[in-house]
Amino acid sequence: MTDLPSLLILTFSPIRSDPRVLKQVELFKGRYRVSTCAYGAAPDGVDEHFALPEDSRAWPSDKVGLVSRQYGKVYDGLPAVRAARAILPKGRFDIILANDLNTLPLALDLEPILGVHSDLHEFAPREKEDNLKWRLFIAPFMRWLCSRYLSMAASVTTVSQGIADEYLKDYGTKTGVVTNAAPYAEGTVRPVGEKVRLIHSAAGQRYRKLENFIEAMKDAPDWLTLDMIVMPNEPDYVLELKAQAAAVPSITFRDPVPYRELVATLSEYDVSVVFLPPTNFNLKNALPNKFFEAVQARIGLIIGPSPAMVDLVDQYGLGAITDDFSPESLRRTLYALTPEQIASWKQSADRAARPLSAEAQVRVWAQSIDRIAGLA
Structure with missing residues (x-):
């Protein structure tokens, strides 16, 4: 040694x-x-x-x-x-x-x-x-x-x-x-249920504009739900978000889970929404952990037009790309989801799990x- x-x-x-x-x-x-x-x-x-x-x-x-x-x-x-x-x-x-x-x-x-x-x-x-x-x-x-x-x-x-x-x-x-x-994880593709379950996890920082999710999910159809895991980086901002979301029944805030449990937790969902408005250079060029964790969880992805993520979503057929970073564009993409489309993305994630590990x-x-x- x-x-x-x-x-x-x-x-x-x-x-x-x-x-x-x-x-x-x-x-x-x-x-x-x-x-x-x-x-x-x-x-x-x-x-x-x-x-x-x-x-x-x-x-x-x-x-x-x-x-x-x-x-x-x-x-x-x-x-x-x-x-x-x-x-x-x-x-x-x-x-x-x-x-x-x-x-x-x-x-x-x-x-x-x-x-x-x-x-x-x-x-x-x-x-x-x-x-x-x-x-x-x-x-x-x-x-x-x-x-x-x-x-x-x-x-x-x-x-x-x-x-x-x-x-x-x-x-x-x-x-x-x-x-x-993320490290390669053995997994199986789960069928899409009657409700389409979305997940978003993020640091609770104002420049990430997480209020976009609340705006996008207002008046969401009954078959669509969004869970948010938000770290308390800026506690006042997180409290503001929760207050805004109180009037949006389709949104639930859930507690963070340990990293070793994250992929298994994500696999309970259908689609991860990785939507990062380019408020600075690094966010514009981001290719974050949560993108790859969704692949290992064998779920679909919805992203904004972030170049590094767009390349991989297009290459592997992993999900949908919004037209821009507005709440309206995100809403249009979310409300147009179909079970067949999501099922296809999940199969693509399964095929991409090893090369993107x-x-x-x-x-x-x-x-x-x-x-x-x-x-x-």
């Missing part, structure tokens, strides 16, 4: 509830000596874990440093970076897999023997571009991180081709793609890390 190369998987996220990072752990444990550094308890099966304090923020709050563009000082002052430096040994790991842009400078500073792979979960310079303060103060910091550090990574991956293309265009960084595909995607990570280790 000690002859295996050592790999640190570094993330400023709660690792046990981060599906993308957990896929990295599953892929590499047993093939490398895997250490992790993250918030929360160790994921199952790792050799070593460095727990970050829960209150160590990973986002900048040094207003003076941001305004004066002292970005090195801003980064070094991030509580998560300071906490990680206090517990992580320098020069001990062969390879570091750095998740998200805000871990990359730290990973390089830790001087791994063979190199750093950077996995970027968003296009960082435009992550919250719908927020004026973010555009004015945080975006320049993110652009500085990209310009200064991306070229120092041995290899880079991200979540969709549109985001990969943007990193190449803006920073000259060749970026591979590992989608947020995480197992097919994570090979890109394996190739990247093996190349750094000299094993490829």
